[in-house]
Amino acid sequence: MSIDWNDLYRSTFPDLVRFLHRKVWDAERARDLAQEAFVRALKHEPKRPRAWLFQVAANLARDEARMVIRRKKHLVLLKGEAEARERTGHDPAAEMAEREQWTRVREALDALSEKDREALLLWDAGQSYTEIAKHTGLAVGAVGTTLARARKRLAEAYREREQADVARR
Amino acid sequence: MWHVDDGALHAYLDGALDEYPVAEARRVREHLESCADCRARLDEERGLREEADRILGLAAPRVEVPTFEELRAYVRAREPARTAASVRLYRLGWAASVALALGTGWILRGGIPVQVRAPGVGSSPTSSAALDAAEEAQAPAAAPSTSGASLPEADDRGLERERAPEPAAEPAAPASRRQNIAVSAQPNALTGGAGGTPVAQRREVAAGGGGGAPAPAALADAADLDEVAKASLDSVSGPAVSDVVAARQAPAPPTAAAAPAPTAERTRTDASFRDADAARRATPDQRLSSAVTAAPPLEPLAGAAQGGRAAQPSDAPADDAFGLVVPGLDVLDVLPVGQGTTFAGMRALQRLESGDTLEIVHLPEGVAPTSLAPLREGWRELVLPRGSGWLVMRAPVAEPVLVELLQRLQAAR
Numbered sequence: 001m002s003i004d005w006n007d008l009y010r011s012t013f014p015d016l017v018r019f020l021h022r023k024v025w026d027a028e029r030a031r032d033l034a035q036e037a038f039v040r041a042l043k044h045e046p047k048r049p050r051a052w053l054f055q056v057a058a059n060l061a062r063d064e065a066r067m068v069i070r071r072k073k074h075l076v077l078l079k080g081e082a083e084a085r086e087r088t089g090h091d092p093a094a095e096m097a098e099r100e101q102w103t104r105v106r107e108a109l110d111a112l113s114e115k116d117r118e119a120l121l122l123w124d125a126g127q128s129y130t131e132i133a134k135h136t137g138l139a140v141g142a143v144g145t146t147l148a149r150a151r152k153r154l155a156e157a158y159r160e161r162e163q164a165d166v167a168r169r
Numbered sequence: 170m171w172h173v174d175d176g177a178l179h180a181y182l183d184g185a186l187d188e189y190p191v192a193e194a195r196r197v198r199e200h201l202e203s204c205a206d207c208r209a210r211l212d213e214e215r216g217l218r219e220e221a222d223r224i225l226g227l228a229a230p231r232v233e234v235p236t237f238e239e240l241r242a243y244v245r246a247r248e249p250a251r252t253a254a255s256v257r258l259y260r261l262g263w264a265a266s267v268a269l270a271l272g273t274g275w276i277l278r279g280g281i282p283v284q285v286r287a288p289g290v291g292s293s294p295t296s297s298a299a300l301d302a303a304e305e306a307q308a309p310a311a312a313p314s315t316s317g318a319s320l321p322e323a324d325d326r327g328l329e330r331e332r333a334p335e336p337a338a339e340p341a342a343p344a345s346r347r348q349n350i351a352v353s354a355q356p357n358a359l360t361g362g363a364g365g366t367p368v369a370q371r372r373e374v375a376a377g378g379g380g381g382a383p384a385p386a387a388l389a390d391a392a393d394l395d396e397v398a399k400a401s402l403d404s405v406s407g408p409a410v411s412d413v414v415a416a417r418q419a420p421a422p423p424t425a426a427a428a429p430a431p432t433a434e435r436t437r438t439d440a441s442f443r444d445a446d447a448a449r450r451a452t453p454d455q456r457l458s459s460a461v462t463a464a465p466p467l468e469p470l471a472g473a474a475q476g477g478r479a480a481q482p483s484d485a486p487a488d489d490a491f492g493l494v495v496p497g498l499d500v501l502d503v504l505p506v507g508q509g510t511t512f513a514g515m516r517a518l519q520r521l522e523s524g525d526t527l528e529i530v531h532l533p534e535g536v537a538p539t540s541l542a543p544l545r546e547g548w549r550e551l552v553l554p555r556g557s558g559w560l561v562m563r564a565p566v567a568e569p570v571l572v573e574l575l576q577r578l579q580a581a582r
Contacts, residue, residue, distance in 0.1 A: 006237040013234050027230035035235075039244050040522055059524035059565075105228040124225045129185040140188055145176030147183070148214065151221035158224045 003049055009038060012050055012126075016057050019125035023061035025106055033060045051131055054122065058135070104161045111157035116150035123147055173197050173207045178214045493517040493529050495574050496581045506530060513540065514558070521564065527574060528563040531555060551575055 013034055020030035037057045046052035109117055115136055122132045129143040138146060173181075177197045180186050186194040201207055235243075494500050498519040506514035514532040521527055532538060534557035541561060544550050549571050551562045562575055 009237045009240065010234065017230055021230040022225070022228060025228075030230055031233075035240070035243070037524070038240060040524070042241070042244055044522070056524045063520070063524060063526050102228045105224055108224065120221070120225075123183070124222070129180065129183070129188045141193075142176065144178070144180035144183070144185065145174065148175040148179040148217075151179070151217050154224055155217055155220045 003045070005042065005049075008049055012053060013038065015126040016053060019054065019121055020057055020061050022105075022109060022121050022124070023058075025102060033057060036060060050127075051134055054125070054127060054131070054135060058118070100165070104158060104165070107161055108154050108157035112150055112153050116146055116153065119143060119146045120150040120154065171200070172204065173200055173210075175210075175214060178207070178211050179218065181211065182215055182218050493531060494581075495519060495527065495529070495577045497577070498522075498527065501526065506532070506536075521566070523566070525565050527566075528561075529578065530561040530563075531558060532561065533558040 016034040016037060017027075017030045020033050021027055024030055024033065034057060037053050037060060040056055041049050041053055044052075109121075112120065115138070118136055119132050119138065122135055123143075127135070129140050132138065132143050133140045136143075136146075177186070177189075177193075180189060181197060181201065186197060189197075201211060493503065493515060494517050498521060501518040501520055503515065503517045506516050513536050514530055516531075517529045519527045519529070530541060532540070536558065538552050538559050538561050544563065545565070548563055548565045549568050551568075551571055553560050553575075562571055562578070564571055564574070566574075
C-alpha cells in the first residue's frame with residue numbers, strides 16, 4: 001500500500017508539533033523536531049508512518065530534554081515568513097501572560113504520572129485509542145481509564161495552581 | 170447492579186468505543202440508554218473532558234506548516250551538508266578518543282575473558298539527570314537483583330542473579346553457545362530476530378526475571394519498535410564482536426515484591442570488576458591462568474569455567490587505541506567523565522536515526538562500569554574490555570541493534 005506522504009504530512013504535522021510542544025515547551029523546537037521526524041520518515045518510509053512518527057518524535061523529545069541539539073537547521077519558511085509575522089504581532093504583556101499560562105499547564109501536566117501524561121498528550125495530538133495503546137503498552141480497554149484519570153488530575157492540578165497564583169497577587 | 174466505569178465513559182465521549190470489542194461496546198451503549206445514573210456521570214465526565222481539553226488548548230503552539238514540497242526540498246538540500254557536518258564531528262570525536270587513549274596510557278591489550286554485572290533495579294533514573302548522574306564518581310548503589318534464583322554453577326561473587334533460571338527444557342545450555350549468541354554477528358537477530366533465537370530467549374529471561382512488567386515503551390510493539398530502531402542501521406556486516414563480556418537490559422520498574430538492593434550486592438559487583446582489572450594487568454601467560462581461575466564468578470556467557478572460547482586471550486583484539494564514535498551517526502558530544510579534576514573516562518553521545526541517543530563510555534583502568542549510573546528503563550548495555558579499561562555502550566534499542574553498532578564502532582578502528 002503506497003502512502004500519500006503529502007496528505008499524511010498536512011494532516012499529521014500540526015498534531016506532531018502539538019504533541020512535541022507539550023514535551024519541550026518551545027514552539028520553535030517542537031517544529032524542528034516534528035520536521036526532523038518527518039525527514040526521517042521520508043528516508044525510511046515506515047509501514048505505519050503515523051505511529052512511527054509519534055514514536056520517533058517521543059524519542060526526540062526525550063533526548064531534547066537532556067541536551068540541546070547542536071545541529072539546528074530550519075526551513076527557510078519557518079525562519080523567515082512565519083516568524084516575521086510573529087514579530088509584527090509582538091506584544092510583551094501578552095507574551096508574558098501566555099508564558100504564565102504555559103507554566104501553569106506545564107506544572108499541571110508534570111503532576112501526572114508519565115504514562116498518564118503520555119496517553120493524554122497522544123490523545124490530544126489526535127492519536128486513536130489503538131495507537132495510544134501501541135505507543136504506551138496499555139491495553140486498548142485501559143486507555144479510557146488512563147485518560148479519565150489523567151484528565152481529572154490535570155484539571156485538579158491546574159485549578160490548584162490557578163488558585164495559588166491568584167492568592168499570590 | 171453493573172454500571173459503566175469511567176474509562177468506558179471516556180471512551181464513549183472520545184468516540185473510541187468502536188475500538189473496543191463489539192459486545193462490550195454494545196453493552197456500554199445499551200446501558201447508557203437505560204441508566205439515568207450513568208448518564209448523569211457521563212455529563213460530569215463530559216465536563217471534565219472539556220476542561221482538560223481547554224487546559225491543554227491554553228498551551229497550544231501556533232504552528233506554521235511549510236508545504237510538503239518545501240519539506241522535500243529541505244531534505245534534498247540537507248543531505249550533503251549533513252554528511253559534511255557528520256564527518257567533521259566524527260573527526261573531532263576520533264581526535265578526542267585518540268588523545269584520550271594516549272593520555273591515559275592504554276597500551277595493554279585487553280585479555281580478560283568475561284564479567285557480568287548485576288542489573289540495577291528500581292534506582293534507574295528516568296529523568297534527564299541520568300547522564301549527569303553518571304558522572305558522579307560514586308553513583309547510587311544499584312538496586313536489587315532481578316531474580317532470587319541462580320544457576321547451580323554460579324557462585325556468589327559474580328552477578329549471576331541477573332539471569333533468571335534457565336528454562337527447564339534447556340538445563341544444560343552450553344556456555345559457549347550463550348557466548349556465541351551474545352557476541353557474534355547474527356543475521357537472523359539483526360533482521361528482527363526469530364522468536365526462538367537464543368538472543369530472544371535470553372532477553373525473555375532477563376525481562377521476566379525482574380518479577381515486574383517489562384518496560385512497556387520498549388516492549389509494547391516489538392515490530393514497530395524494531396522498525397524505529399533499525400532506522401539507524403545502514404549495514405549489517407562487520408566483524409564478530411568477540412569480546413563482549415556483559416549484555417543486559419534495564420530491568421522492569423520495581424514492583425512491590427522487589428526488595429531493595431543490599432549494599433553487599435554492589436560491593437561484590439565492584440569486586441568482580443576489580444578481579445578483572447587485576448587479571449588484565451598480568452602478563453599474557455598470567456592472564457590466561459587468571460582467566461581460568463577467575464571463571465567461577467563469571468556468567469556462562471563467557472564459558473571460561475567450561476573451557477569456552479572466552480578463556481583464550483587471543484580472542485581479545487589488540488587495541489592500543491580506539492574510536493569512541495560510530496561512523497555515520499551524528500556526534501552530540503564527546504566529554505570527559507568525572508568531577509572536577511578527577512578523570513574517570515570519556516563519553517561520546519551520538520544520535521541514532523531513530524532519535525535515540527547512543528552512549529559510548531570508555532573507562533580507564535581502575536574505574537569499574539558499576540560506577541556509571543544505573544541503566545535507565547528500556548535501555549540496554551554492552552560491556553567489554555578495552556585496553557586496560559572498559560568500553561560500555563548503552564542505548565534504548567534492542568540488543569542486536571546495539572551489537573550491530575558495536576560492530577560498526579570496531580570496524581572503524
